[in-house]
Amino acid sequence: MSNKKRIMLIDNEAGLCRMMEQVLLDNGYLAKAYTSPIKAIEEFRPGAWDMVISDIKMPGMSGLEVLQKVKEKEKDIPVIMITAYATVDMSIQALRKGAYDMLTKPFEPEELIYRIKNALQQSKLLEENRELRRELEGKFCFDNIIGASGGLKTVLGKVEKVAVRDTSVLITGESGTGKELIAQAIHYNSPRHERKFVAINCGALPETLLESELFGYKKGAFTGAKESRQGLLEAADGGTLFLDEVGNLPMNVQKTLLRFLQEKEFLRLGESTPTRVDVRVLSATNADLKQVVKSGIFREDLYYRLNVVNIHLPLLRERNDDIPLLAAHFIHLQNQKFGTQVKGFEKEAMQVLCDFDWPGNIRQLKNVIEACMAMEGEDYISRETLDQFIEVAHDEHSNPPGLVTESGELLFNAALERFESDLLKGLLKKHAGNIDAAAREAGMNMATMYRKIKRYGIRKEDFS
Incomplete structure (x- = not known):
């Protein structure tokens, strides 16, 4: 399928139509000329054309009517109006109805091509913006x-x-x-x-x-x-x-x-x-x-x-039924980003994920999964890999929930500090020692980041 832009030309002057058609063909465009605006509108199909160029003063249907009917069928297509009788009021009216540009007769072929390129470039930018907006709205x-x-x-x-x-x-x-x-x-x-x-x-x-x-x-x-x-x-x-x-x-x-x-x-x-x-x-x-x-x-x-x-x-621990869904989502994102094919967590590892308290909530879960995937080349992430990045505060011999002793709390805090230290080191390594970038990803302000780096004896020079 040709990548050439398709342009519909509408002007009751047959000589001008042929001239514009030839100029466009010589410059790498596909063009079809119509001397009847009524026939042009009958044959206009959304998606079939990249641009319309129409005269304003024509018998049977004015250029402003053509503009209106084209925009009713395809509102985002760029339309350039041409006229030998340009006035300020007419230009304002055409622009309000959605015309991209006005071109006054007589004009040089170079001027025509210049206006066409501008209109198509603007149309491309608008479509890219719409696509980005659709992507954001979908996200x-x-x-x-x-x-x-x-x-x-x-x-x-x-x-x-x-x-x-x-x-x-x-x-x-x-x-x-x-x-x-x-x-x-x-x-x-x-x-x-x-x-x-x-x-x-x-x-x-x-x-x-x-x-x-x-x-x-x-x-x-x-x-x-x-x-x-x-x-x-x-x-x-x-x-x-x-x-x-x-x-x-x-x-x-x-x-x-x-x-x-x-x-x-x-x-x-x-x-x-x-x-x-x-x-x-x-x-x-x-x-x-x-x-x-x-x-x-x-x-x-x-x-x-x-x-x-x-x-x-x-809190994430208050909605732990969502952890398998979130884990699958983060694995999918990482697979897309790095071209990996990790399928998920082994059953025992998933149970650990669901049982963990997640003091850092969703952000911590995401970071742990990214760390596991960086280390794990297999189809499924194992318990052994996961254990490198999280430590459960209470094993099967510890006090039941709700009866945390002082020593148990200290154990939990120590585990949390080890995780935080490892996380910060991992982020600094990822960002080649850039503290600002690491702090942003960790969701910390710079003062907190520097305080924790000092607290854990981390040297940014080791990662730059």
Whole structure:
């Protein structure tokens, strides 16, 4: 099948039609000319053409009518209008009806080809954007959020209801439970799904940077502000801003954010004129934000503005029926990424997965599976391979659940620390000693990452 672009030409001037047809053929396009707009519309089939070029002033049917009928059949096809009687009003009318461009007669063949190339390139970019959007919408549709437990179904039921409304949502749950995934699901199933989803981790940036990142700044607002820059709120205009670890917002930023939520406007650093944007704000925290409010370090009025609807995510150990489904999903993703053919876990290994407490929740499960697959070349991951990456705190001789002794707690903490140390070493190895990249994948801010590296005596030089 030919990869040449197919262009329909419509003009009642037979001589001009033949000229354009020949120019297009000489430049590697497939072209068919019509001197009757009525016949052209009768033969137009969606998907059969890559572009339409039509005169505006024709007997029987005007070019604007042709444009309208073509767009009714295939709304995304680029259409170039040509005319010897171009006026501003006519151009505006054609562009409003969906024309990509206007070309005034007489024109040189080079001008025609230039306009065609531009239109086709723009059409290609739009299709790539649509494809990416479809991919994102598919990725974050409810069917693609893995799990069948009652707790997850309750969460998804709530997500489905709030997605279509424009209210603020506070997502709560421990680290690794999938708070950002839920925020993305809300966005991509909302009326804002065609606009940007912008996320920021409020605990990952120092106070001075956080304010300028969120709200932007004017040139000269502070030392080093050599040019004006928009913040993430402006970048998310029309879409959604996700504030992860919102409890870490400093007081001055809380005040500015509260004003935005109330007035839909804010001040860039160094500016006196407010900027208005239309943004939905979603937020998340792994802390008890009510207690943070009581402690006086988070504004109560902001808390209620953010927490119009609360969605609380269950711990992975509270939905362990989902662990086999999640494990299969992560194995599938890794197989796709690296071309491996791991089929799953051996029965005994799967039982260990299901019995483990998963203090790091879904993120920890994902990292353990990735580590196992890096070590295991067989069809199924064995118990021996799995034991390298997780250690169960209580073996068959330990106290029953609910009767954890001090020594048992110490044993668990030691196991958790060994896992965390191994995990950080694995991430640093994966990212060739890049602490920033390792911290992002671990879901830690840089301060926490450096503290843990120091605590476990890890040297980044060993991995770079």
